[in-house]
Amino acid sequence: MFGSRHTTPATTGNSPSPSGPAAAGNGYGNHDGNGVGAVTTTPGQDAVKRQVHTRLLETLDLVQARRMPREQLQAECSRRVDQLLGEQKTPLSAPEKAKLLREVLDEIFGLGPIEELLRDPRVTDILVNGPYLIYVERGGRLEETELRFRDDEHMIQVIQRIAARVGRRIDESSPMLDARLADGSRVNAIIPPLSLDGPSMSIRRFGTIPFDISRLIGVGALTEEMSMFLEACVRCRMNILISGGTGSGKTTLLNVLSRWIPAGERVVTIEDAAELQLQRKHVVRLETRPPNIEGKGEVTQRDLLRNSLRMRPDRIIIGEVRGAEALDMLQAMNTGHDGSMTTVHANSTRDAVRRIENMVSMAGLNFPVQAIRQQMAAAINLMVQVARLTGGRRKLLSISEVTGMEGDTFCMQEIFRFRQTGIDGEGNATGHFEACGIRPQCLERILAEGIRLPPDMFRHRVLETARR
Incomplete structure (x- = not known):
């Protein structure tokens, strides 16, 4: 799937033309192997690197190369790079050569230019808007990289390789x-014809180290x-029930809460x-x-x-509940599976209630709204709202207890909340x-x-100023 000789042609879109030296040639920016720092090169050296990179991939049998042990392939690539550099007038330094070898190995064994981002433990999201524009999220902030396909x-070849690894096609x-x-x-x-400006990937x-509650407290x-x-x-x-928007930390919180489930359950x-x-x-x-x-074999x-x-x-x-399974979830919570948990996309606890109502309606049983709310009130004990605030920091905005129904009204009472007061000089809430x-x-x-909590835990007061 990679390289030139062994590639099945792919249908491509019409992405905008690249700009700047980082966008040309071999498809890599000027980063080190961890996605941080840089190896400084001149325009002439960049041109040499692009030529050597392209010729090396052309001369390798990529199908056979992927069957070789990585160490053996690295030695073979190093030998061929030395040979190709001997034909060039502009030599490369040892760090530049090492970087070139790493890029070639990423092309053969990994996912090309984004492989170094996958090695960076600080990266939480990689957003590729066509071959020439790659963003990452680090520490809650989006930033553009110099990396390019x-x-x-x-880019489609890389996407097809991802699909092949899991037995799918695109x-x-x-x-x-x-x-x-x-x-x-x-x-x-998603690729053309649905993606109008070329392929896109998120x-x-x-x-690798799961969050625990102490880390969540530590980051505020x-x-x-x-x-x-x-x-x-x-x-x-x-x-x-945990509710929040995309990237707000719902799954992270769910992982943390699950650590408190007794081991015997x-x-x-x-x-x-x-x-x-x-x-x-x-x-x-x-x-x-x-x-x-x-169109067969689906399991929902x-x-x-x-x-x-x-x-x-x-x-x-x-x-995450997204559809008619919300009805089965409520029934399970009501029939002996206490302590169950789930998440839903919603911007507030009230929005979450409305979304669950709509999902239950998708089951096609024509429940009246009041009956749905009664089942929700009987099934859900606690609702937690999370959000990604201005500046990228994530907070638990609200912890609310479900108290039942009053007439047709689904009733909750807020136990804890986060109150935003402004924006600091760095743009953080x-x-x-x-x-x-x-x-x-x-x-x-x-x-x-038998669980004891501090007697003044629920007394009305400010608990902590969120400086982080």
Whole structure:
């Protein structure tokens, strides 16, 4: 799939022309192997590197090269680079040669120019808007990189390689791809004719070291008091719904909450694309399957949820509810699977309630709205709202307890909240966490389980000024 001689031609779009020296030639920017720093070269040296890079890929049998041990291939590439450099008038330094070799190996074994971004543990998102514009998110901030693909065809070859690794295809007849890399990163790609300006790709990465609650507190996402309350709710088997926008930290929080599930309980997880990293032994992980090219063989979250009820789970964790499976989730929470958890895309807890109502309606059973709300009020105990604020920092905006129904109204009371007060000089949202002064109804249940919380935990006050 890579290189020139062994490539199946791919249909490409009409991406805008590259600009600047980093956009030309071999498709790589001027970074070191970790995506940081740079190896300084002159325009003449850049031209030499591009020529050597292109000729090296042309002379290699890429199919055979991928079967060779990496060390053997590196030695062979080094020998050929020396030979090709001998034909050039502008020599390369040792660091430049090492960088060139690394780029070639990334082309053969990895994902070309974005491989070095996958090696950078600080990168959480890689956003590729065509071959000549690659953004990354580091520390909550988006920044443009100097990395480039050679052209549309080069980028589509990389996307096709990702698809082949997971037994899928992407082409004109099937121009969208959802896949997962070996490290668990989630990939979405779309190519022409659906993507009008050329191929596009988004990669959501997950840290190799899972977040724990101390890290969340350390980065100012919540306070110690909020953490203690959430832990008590998980241990007391309360059903929890986490809502938030894209990239707000819903899955991260779900992973953290799952650490408080007692070790002896059996957990079944259900996801469209596996992202959860539960740090426990007694867990069964289930993942949906898309239809094949004939449109057959699809397995949905609803199918998996219904099957999971026959697997004797103590708790069920759904990565994200998106459709009719919301009805089955509520029924499971109401029928002996206390302590279950899930997430939903919504900008507020009230929006989350409306979204769940709409999803249940998708089941086609024509429930009246009041009946849906009654089932939700009986099934969900706690709602947690998370958000990515201005500047990229993520916060728990609200922890609310579901208190039941009053007439047709779904009732909640806010226990903790984050109050934004402004924007600092660096463009980051500032504010503080508050205890709302409400004693939760679930406190009796918590105390009955032998869990002790500080007596003034819920007293109305500012808990912490969020400086981070």
